Amino acid sequence: MSATIKDIAKLVGVSPSTVSRALNGSSLISGETRNRIQKAMKQLDYHPNSLAKSFATGSTGTIALIIDADNEKDFANNFFNRSMFAMERIAQANGYNLLITNDNEKRRVISSLVYEKKADGLIIPSSSVNLHLMAMLDKERFPYVVMGSPAILSDQLAWVDVDNEQGSGIAVRHLAEEGYRRPALVIENEETVFAKSRVQGFRKAVRELEGGGSAVICCTPDEAALGEELAAALEGGRCDAFLCANNELAFRTLQLLRARGLRVPEDIGLVTFDNYPFAEYMDPPVTAVDVDTYELGRMAAEYLFFRIKNREQRPERRLLRTELIPRASSGRRGEKADSACAERQAGGKR
Amino acid sequence: MSATIKDIAKLVGVSPSTVSRALNGSSLISGETRNRIQKAMKQLDYHPNSLAKSFATGSTGTIALIIDADNEKDFANNFFNRSMFAMERIAQANGYNLLITNDNEKRRVISSLVYEKKADGLIIPSSSVNLHLMAMLDKERFPYVVMGSPAILSDQLAWVDVDNEQGSGIAVRHLAEEGYRRPALVIENEETVFAKSRVQGFRKAVRELEGGGSAVICCTPDEAALGEELAAALEGGRCDAFLCANNELAFRTLQLLRARGLRVPEDIGLVTFDNYPFAEYMDPPVTAVDVDTYELGRMAAEYLFFRIKNREQRPERRLLRTELIPRASSGRRGEKADSACAERQAGGKR
DNA sequence: TTGTAAGCGTTATCAA
DNA sequence: TTGATAACGCTTACAA
DSSP, X not given: OOOOHHHHHHXXXXXXXXXXXXXXXXXXXXXXXXXXXXXXXXXXXXXXXXXHHHHHHSOOSEEEEEEOOSSHHHHHHXXXXXXXXXXXXXXXXXXXXXXXXXXXXXXXXXXXXXXXXXXXXXXXXXXXXXXXXHHHHHHHTOOEEEESOOSSOOTTOOEXXXXXXXXXXXXXXXXXXXXXXXEEEEESOSOSHHHHHHHHHHHHHHHHSTTOOOOEEEEOSOHHHHHHHHHHHHGGGSOSEEEXXXXXXXXXXXXXXXXXXXOTTTTOXXXXXXXXXXXXXXXXXXXXXXXXXXXXXXXXXXXXXXXXXXXXXXXXXXEEOXXXXXXXXXXXXXXXXXXXXXXXXXXXXX | OOOOHHXXXXXXXXXXXXXXXXXXXXXXXXXHHHHHHHHHHHHTTOOOOHHHHHHHHSOOSEEEEEEOOSSHHHHHHOTHHHHHHHHHHHHHHTTOEEEEEEOOSTTHHHHHHHHTTOOSEEEEEGGGOOHHHHHHHHHHTOOEEEESOOSSOOTTOOEEEEOHHHHHHHHHHHHHHTTOOSEEEEESOSOSHHHHHHHHHHHHHHHHSTTOOOOEEEXXXXXXXXXXXXXXXXXXXXXXXXXXSXXXXXXXXXXXXXXXXXXXXXXXXXXXXXXXXXXXXSSSOOEEEEOOHHHHHHHHHHHHHHXXXXXXXXXXXXXXXXXXXXXXXXXXXXXXXXXXXHHHHHHSOO
C-alpha cells in the first residue's frame, strides 16, 4: 500500500494535521517541521490521495466540457475541439482536470455531473442550452459557462461567444477596401441567433459603406438551390462579392462561380467565415473571417474559474472579436479601389 | 444540503447499509425494502455522492486520455481528436467519465494521474511512450493502453495501432488494378516505427505485383527538396504513381505535378494516406487510405476497460485494418489496365 | 506552532 | 435479509 499522511506523521513524530498543513502550504507551520515532513514524504514516496482530498474538501478538482454530438464527424468538426486545448491548459493552470462528456441523452449526463458532484463547473455548448437545464443549474447554484450563441437569449446567462456581428463587419469593409462594393451574404439559415448576428452585422456594415447599397442575402440550406440563389444575386451585376458562412458554402460557391466562367478574385470577390478546415487550400485560397478558437476556449475556461471562485457574481456575456486573414480570393486591391475606398482605409475602424 | 444515504435510511426505517445495497443492486435485499427505499430516494431527491463513493471504493470512475501537444494545432489536427468520441462513448457505456490531459511537462502530469489516483486507466499516445513511463506503469500495475506506434518496440506493451503495412498494401494493389504499375512512396521520414511499417508494406506489395518492379521511396522532410525527389522518381518513366504519407504531402505533390504539366489521373496516379483533412476537396479529389478513427478509439477504450477488469492479463498488440476510398486521382481503370492486371483483380487479396 | 478529534458519505465485514 | 460498525485518507475547528 502507498503511504498515507499518517505514515508521514508517525515517521516525523508529528500529528497528521501538521502533515496536512505542510501539504497545503499553510503559513502556520515552522520551516523546520515543514522540511522534516517534506524529507519524510520523499523517503516514503508519498503522494496525496486525491480521492480522499476531494471527499474531504467537497471539491472534485475537475471541470467538465459538454459536447453535443450525434456522431464522430460532429464531434471532430466541432469548433470546441480547437478550444479544448486552451481549456485543458487553463484547467491545469488552476490545478484542475478537464472532463469531456458527450450529452446525447437529453441532459441526463449533465444532471449526473451536477447532482453526483462529478465536476466543479461546466462549459456548455449553446446547442445544449434549454430552459430546464438552466433552471436546474440556477437552482443548484452550479457554476457554468455557455459557449456559442444559445437559441434562447437571456441576460441571466453566463456565456462567451464570437462577435459575429463584428465578423460580418470586417469582411464587408475588407471587400470594400479591395474594390468590391456590392457583397452578398451566403448563409444556410437565418433563424439561429448566431446567423442573426451575422446578418445584422452584414446589413449594418453595408449600410455604412460609402454610398452603401442594399444588402443581399442568399439564404438556403439546400445545396441544389444555392446555384439559383447565386444566379439571382449575380443578375445584372447586383453583386460583385460573396461572404459565405462557412468553408463548405465557400467551396460550393467557388465551384458554381467557376462553372459560370467567373474568375475569383478578378470578377468576383470571396470571403468565408471560419478559417477551417480548408479555406487555405482552396483554389484560389480563400480570405477568411477567423476566430481564434484557442482564445475562445481560454475565455470560457477563465470565466468558468472566475465563476467557481466568485459564486455570487451575476452572469454576463463576453464576446471575442474575429480577425480577417486576407488571401487571394479577395485580392483586387489597387485594381479597382477608388479614392473613396482609400480614404476609408485610412479612417476606418480597426 | 442534499440528502445522504443516512437520510434515506432514517426515513425508511432501515440502516444505511441496506440503503447502500439497494443503491448498488445487491441481490440480498427484499423487493419490498428496495421499493420503499427507491420511493424515499425520489421523495428526498437523493443523488449518490460520487466523491464519497470513489473514496470508499478506491475507484475514480474515470479514464484519462493523454494528449501530447505543444500547441493548439497539434491538438486539433491530432487524429486522437476523432477517436475521442468513441472513447467517450465507451467510457459512458462502462459508467465512466473521460478525462483529457495534455502532457507537455514530461510526464509530470501522467505521474500525478497515476500516483494521486485521479484515473483508473490511461490511454497514451505513442509519442508519450518512453522507458521511464512504462517502468512506472508496470511498477504501479496501472492499467494503460498505448495508441499508435511507439518509438520503442516491446512485447511488454499494451497497444492498439493502425495496420500501416496493410495500408500500403491496399494502396499499391489498388494502383495496380487501375493500371499504375510503378508506384513511389512519398514520405517525410523513414525512421519512425510507423513509417517503417508503411515502407515495409510498400516494398512487400510492390514485390508481389505481377512482374513487380523495384520500390521507389521519396523521402524528405524538406519542402524544397520534394520537387527534386519527385523529378528523380519521374525520370525516364521510373514511376507512374505516388502514394503520399499524408494530405499535405499529397497536396504539394499535386501542385508539383501540375507545374510539370502532368495530369492526374491520366498521366500519374495519386493516393494519400489519411482521408483528412482535405483529400476529398483537392482537385482532383484524392484517393485515400483511410483509417476508421472511431474504430481505433473504440478499440483503445475497450482494450483499456478489458485491462482494468483483467489486471493479470499480459499485454498484447491489436491492429486496425485500413480501408481504401477510391476517388478521381487514381481513376484510370479500364484505360490502361492490361490483362495481367485484370487477372490480378480477380485473384487478388482483399 | 502543534495536537486532538470530529466529520465528509459511502462501502464492506461481520454478526445477528 | 438486515444492522452495527469500522474503515477509506484527508481537512478543519477548536483546544492547547
